[in-house]
Amino acid sequence: MASLSQLMENEVFMAFASYTTIVLSKMMFMSTATAFYRLTRKVFANPEDCAGFGKGENAKKYLRTDDRVERVRRAHLNDLENIVPFLGIGLLYSLSGPDLYTAILHFRLFVGARIYHTIAYLTPLPQPNRALAFFIGYGVTLSMAYRLLKSKLYL
Amino acid sequence: MASLSQLMENEVFMAFASYTTIVLSKMMFMSTATAFYRLTRKVFANPEDCAGFGKGENAKKYLRTDDRVERVRRAHLNDLENIVPFLGIGLLYSLSGPDLYTAILHFRLFVGARIYHTIAYLTPLPQPNRALAFFIGYGVTLSMAYRLLKSKLYL
Amino acid sequence: MASLSQLMENEVFMAFASYTTIVLSKMMFMSTATAFYRLTRKVFANPEDCAGFGKGENAKKYLRTDDRVERVRRAHLNDLENIVPFLGIGLLYSLSGPDLYTAILHFRLFVGARIYHTIAYLTPLPQPNRALAFFIGYGVTLSMAYRLLKSKLYL
Helix, strand or coil, X not given: CHHHHHHHHCHHHHHHHHHHHHHHHHHHHHHHHHHHHHHHHCCECCHHHHHHHCCCHHHHCCECCCHHHHHHHHHHHHXXXXXXXXXXXXXXXXXXXXXXXXXXXXXXXXXXXXXXXXXXXXXXXXXXXXXXXXXXXXXXXXXXHHHHHHHXXXX | CHHHHHHHHCHHHHHHHHHHHXXXXXXXXXXXXXXXXXXXXXXXXXXXXXXXXXXCXXXXXXXXXXXXXXXXXHHHHHHHHHHHHHHHHHHHHHHCCCXXXXXXXXXXXXXXXXXXXXXXXXXXXXXXXXXXXXXXXXXXHHXXXXXXXXXXXXX | CHXXXXXXXXXXXXXXXXXXXXXXXXXXXXXXXXXXXXXXXXXXXXXXXXXXXXXXXXXXXXXXXXXXXXXXXXXXXXXXHHHHXXXXXXXXXXXXXXXXXXXXXXXXXXXXXXXXXXXHHHCCCCCCHHHHHHHHHHHHHHHHHHHXXXXXXXX
């Protein structure tokens, strides 16, 4: 298992592992937020989910959409759309032997931007707060993609 | 290629590879299920998809939504929202040198919970079947994230 | 760092890194396409996004859906649903020591199929262009999953 212990002794890789775990845990929190708003506002997407709140037609009135719930779901989908590229590109970038401080700067900016994006989306803060958070995360991922392709392109 | 063959000789990593391939293949099955319901129920989201079922206004009547199709799509999105964190956190956890039996227990619980989640969503089974399946998968991923950050945090 | 440099000297892994970075960058382009259509067509999902286009009730009229925007969003979600399995299964497949030419054929077909899928979805081209692109990408991922499980199954 020499190779495995070497991988986890590599500082860039360990930093990537830590920041990725944090940003993925943050994304998982969005499921809890959706569940919270669905239960407190009694807004459901499936008939079986509102069976506990009444019988027959009485329960069906909870099959509806709600601004607050839809907002959390959009924030969650935006997380998916941006964290998946970070996960793939960031992993490969971490393995390509980048400078430790440059790499950590990328990871910190991305994680900070995504946390700020969630705050800006759920509060909601006026624009361009959310747009700015989005573009910082987007730019960080593109920067890693550019460095990776520049140094390691193999087609 | 010493490092690569070592990686694939590592038992935790091989188990992760097997369970991940199974749960991702299961997720891909959701696309087939959506296509099946769209074709058998003639429910489409794009005008070009229903061109084969009639011309002009006659085809447009198939541009509609359907409870069954929307249910499969929600199950698919829920898969994405939960399997992406498992993919990232599980990969890093597998590389962090966990105990083999603990790791396999995590993977088995997650894959079992997600398969049960799909069955509970598509049947549909009454609650709390689906909620329980969701929380088992969610808890497994959080448990791996906790162990990873506890042993390897590097910020 | 012997193991890391070995990983990036492995030709299959480098090819996987390059093609994955390209297909993930393509997926990120979908966010830009959505933003482009939202701004040029003034179609928004959040009240704070249209605050710059008018005050009060005057701004609220931009809270609407639009065929073009929804089409890009469906293409983006389809990308997520298909690129996530490719990312996970492809990574593990690359590490399982496949033949270089077979592996590169898989990666090229997948990336080509997904680019063609986007073109077919956004133009839109008549069916079965998009369906064909979808099934090529789907088949490539299943083929990698099959080879991985056949050679390395460990449950």
